[in-house]
Amino acid sequence: MREPLVRINGLTIDFDTGQSNVRALHGFDLQIEKGEAVGIVGESGSGKSITWLGALGLLGPRARVAGSVRLDGREILGLGEREMAAIRGKRVAMIFQDPTSSLNPVHRIGRQLVESLVLHRGMSARSASAEARRLLERVQIAAAAQRLSEYPHELSGGMNQRVMIAMALAGEPDLLIADEPTTALDVTIQAQILEVLKEMRRETGMGLVIISHDLGIVAELADRVVVMYAGRPVETAPVSRIFDAPRHPYTRGLLAALPEIDGALERLVAIPGQVPEPHKLPPGCPFAPRCAQANANVCDETVPTMRAIAQDHAAACALIHTAKPEALRSLELA
Amino acid sequence: MLAYIATRVGRAIFTISLVLTFSFTILAATGDPALLIMSVDAPPEAIEAFRERYGLDASVWQQYIGYLGNLLQGNFGQSLRDGRDAWDVVVERIPLTLALTVPAFLLKIGIGIPAGIYAALHRNSFLDRLVMMISVAGYTVPSFVLGLILILVFAVNLGVLPSGGQDTWRHAILPIVTLGTAGAAIIARYTRSAMLEVLGQPYIRTARAKGVPWPKAVRRHALPNAAIPTLTVVGLMVGSLIAGAVVVESVFSWPGVGRLLISAVANRDLMIVQAILLLVAVCMVTSNLLVDIAYGLIDPRLRGRSGSRKT
Ligand SMILES: Nc1ncnc2c1ncn2[C@@H]1O[C@H](COP(=O)(O)OP(=O)(O)OP(=O)(O)O)[C@@H](O)[C@H]1O
Ligand code: SF4
Ligand SMILES: [Mg+2]
Numbered sequence: 001m002r003e004p005l006v007r008i009n010g011l012t013i014d015f016d017t018g019q020s021n022v023r024a025l026h027g028f029d030l031q032i033e034k035g036e037a038v039g040i041v042g043e044s045g046s047g048k049s050i051t052w053l054g055a056l057g058l059l060g061p062r063a064r065v066a067g068s069v070r071l072d073g074r075e076i077l078g079l080g081e082r083e084m085a086a087i088r089g090k091r092v093a094m095i096f097q098d099p100t101s102s103l104n105p106v107h108r109i110g111r112q113l114v115e116s117l118v119l120h121r122g123m124s125a126r127s128a129s130a131e132a133r134r135l136l137e138r139v140q141i142a143a144a145a146q147r148l149s150e151y152p153h154e155l156s157g158g159m160n161q162r163v164m165i166a167m168a169l170a171g172e173p174d175l176l177i178a179d180e181p182t183t184a185l186d187v188t189i190q191a192q193i194l195e196v197l198k199e200m201r202r203e204t205g206m207g208l209v210i211i212s213h214d215l216g217i218v219a220e221l222a223d224r225v226v227v228m229y230a231g232r233p234v235e236t237a238p239v240s241r242i243f244d245a246p247r248h249p250y251t252r253g254l255l256a257a258l259p260e261i262d263g264a265l266e267r268l269v270a271i272p273g274q275v276p277e278p279h280k281l282p283p284g285c286p287f288a289p290r291c292a293q294a295n296a297n298v299c300d301e302t303v304p305t306m307r308a309i310a311q312d313h314a315a316a317c318a319l320i321h322t323a324k325p326e327a328l329r330s331l332e333l334a
Numbered sequence: 335m336l337a338y339i340a341t342r343v344g345r346a347i348f349t350i351s352l353v354l355t356f357s358f359t360i361l362a363a364t365g366d367p368a369l370l371i372m373s374v375d376a377p378p379e380a381i382e383a384f385r386e387r388y389g390l391d392a393s394v395w396q397q398y399i400g401y402l403g404n405l406l407q408g409n410f411g412q413s414l415r416d417g418r419d420a421w422d423v424v425v426e427r428i429p430l431t432l433a434l435t436v437p438a439f440l441l442k443i444g445i446g447i448p449a450g451i452y453a454a455l456h457r458n459s460f461l462d463r464l465v466m467m468i469s470v471a472g473y474t475v476p477s478f479v480l481g482l483i484l485i486l487v488f489a490v491n492l493g494v495l496p497s498g499g500q501d502t503w504r505h506a507i508l509p510i511v512t513l514g515t516a517g518a519a520i521i522a523r524y525t526r527s528a529m530l531e532v533l534g535q536p537y538i539r540t541a542r543a544k545g546v547p548w549p550k551a552v553r554r555h556a557l558p559n560a561a562i563p564t565l566t567v568v569g570l571m572v573g574s575l576i577a578g579a580v581v582v583e584s585v586f587s588w589p590g591v592g593r594l595l596i597s598a599v600a601n602r603d604l605m606i607v608q609a610i611l612l613l614v615a616v617c618m619v620t621s622n623l624l625v626d627i628a629y630g631l632i633d634p635r636l637r638g639r640s641g642s643r644k645t
């Protein structure tokens with residue numbers, strides 16, 4: 001069997017808060033094929049960011065990351081700082097939510113790009129600076145040569161996010177992790193950044209993990225979606241299936257909260273309540289306190305695990321699996 | 335950048351003129367130096383002559399204008415005590431003070447900055463806690479207390495170092511250590527918190543995410559940025575090189591500028607006090623100016639939108 005680009009198994013993350021130990025990620029599994037785009041969706045606090053920061057060893061010393069993260073079949077969890085540094089930016093790049101504070105305020109844009117090029121492409125400073133300019137042009141930054149000698153505070157947020165993307169491209173990575181790349185930006189700029197991401201994927205064929213709390217954004221870029229809740233995946237399926245046949249009540253809640261794309265004045269039905277904090281999880285299904293379908297007998301007993309519903313489609317809800325076949329069918333038709 | 339520097343220089347000059355006016359006013363208002371200097375039963379003619387000689391019979395305003403005029407000519411007036419040129423009296427003390435404050439300054443930087451960086455990089459480790467404990471002690475204990483403790487231990491009990499005076503280099507050791515300890519403690523705390531602040535910034539995460547190994551990320555992305563807040567305290571210490579040892583000089587009977595200031599104030603030796611205050615103000619303002627310029631060089635955000643190389 002061919003190894004996928006990334007294979008994550010049983011990834012857990014605990015935070016040592018001094019007095020106690022809190023588990024914030026409770027076992028995360030995912031495979032990403034070369035060139036595939038996977039969306040990670042969930043409300044704030046569901047564990048989207050820490051999953052990937054943890055996988056790349058970017059959480060602080062208080063985080064304990066366990067399980068397995070394989071890159072081309074090679075285990076990278078627990079590698080030393082030098083070996084990890086060689087993977088970061090080169091094999092797997094990451095961009096973040098707030099582009100302006102994600103760039104070093106006292107280094108010129110050019111210098112920050114050149115740093116990546118020298119690190120990963122072994123370029124001389126001279127050829128790196130020519131390449132830096134080309135990178136900026138690739139992400140459609142106007143007056144690229146001039147931008148190289150400017151500082152992040154002189155650029156807009158959207159522009160800085162383009163710089164971040166250019167910097168990520170510098171290492172020609174196989175996978176780009178984009179952690180809410182548009183959340184901090186205006187709506188029109190959001191669309192432009194998503195366009196740049198799409199374009200870069202077409203050009204380079206790199207894989208993408210797009211993290212967002214917005215299913216709409218994920219749908220634009222991803223082939224497949226993982227819905228996360230309270231530090232667990234709760235449903236995964238191809239994008240079309242998530243929209244057409246969502247099975248987990250939480251996924252349905254997220255979909256109901258989406259504004260209609262055709263502009264109809266659909267009422268936004270946000271799910272009442274919020275994601276429980278890691279140290280205050282309910283005993284059974286973590287979604288139970290907010291779930292309209294919750295059934296005290298089943299849902300409060302054990303934490304439901306991810307089980308296959310169909311090819312490429314799995315969910316973690318006790319009701320789906322205990323339901324009788326007829327009930328299941330009617331659910332599917334719904 | 336030029337506009338930035340020009341504004342800072344203008345502000346510095348303004349501050350100095352404020353200090354001048356203020357100190358002159360305060361001291362002029364504290365009493366008639368002639369009555370203090372001359373003995374109580376001096377004949378009125380003698381007092382008159384004294385006043386005339388030192389320009390004390392003119393109005394305060396005229397004295398002020400005359401004083402400013404003299405300053406511009408480098409004339410700081412004469413000591414009311416012995417008639418010597420006030421500036422000469424002050425200047426001859428400066429090397430003595432610098433002999434304490436410069437080594438103490440190097441000690442503060444040499445210990446404070448590395449200790450602060452280490453503590454931040456090993457946050458909550460045993461050594462971090464130790465460094466911070468020593469640092470709290472170092473800056474809560476007043477320097478005269480620390481000075482007295484050191485005298486007790488090293489001069490009185492162990493008898494290995496002299497307790498006061500300035501005859502040999504060994505006399506300088508205790509005052510330097512006393513001065514350096516509190517400063518090192520302050521610098522360590524500032525450096526630590528500046529480093530912690532910077533290490534928590536998103537751009538440090540970016541640096542690591544793009545593959546910069548940790549030690550290099552610290553050197554290239556954290557240290558220069560953390561230097562900005564640390565510069566503020568270091569600048570203050572540079573500014574106090576000349577007058578920052580008043581207490582310690584008294585404790586260790588070290589005849590520097592600080593002790594001169596104390597005796598001049600006690601004697602109402604107006605010209606000496608003014609010369610020292612002016613010197614101190616100029617040092618403070620200059621070091622502030624240098625810090626501001628250094629800020630501008632390190633942090634492009636302060637230079638305003640048009641960076642030095644643009645347009
Ligand atoms: N350094 C940390 N120490 C302790 N707990 C943490 C730490 N970082 C994250 N957590 C906890 O882990 C949980 C998941 O955080 P994470 O940042 O992954 O959420 P997220 O899904 O990315 O949310 P958002 O949409 O707000 O970015 C949160 O409940 C958070 O409180
Ligand atoms: S297990 Fe129960 S509470 Fe949890 S999502 Fe399913 S129905 Fe809701
Ligand atoms: Mg996040």
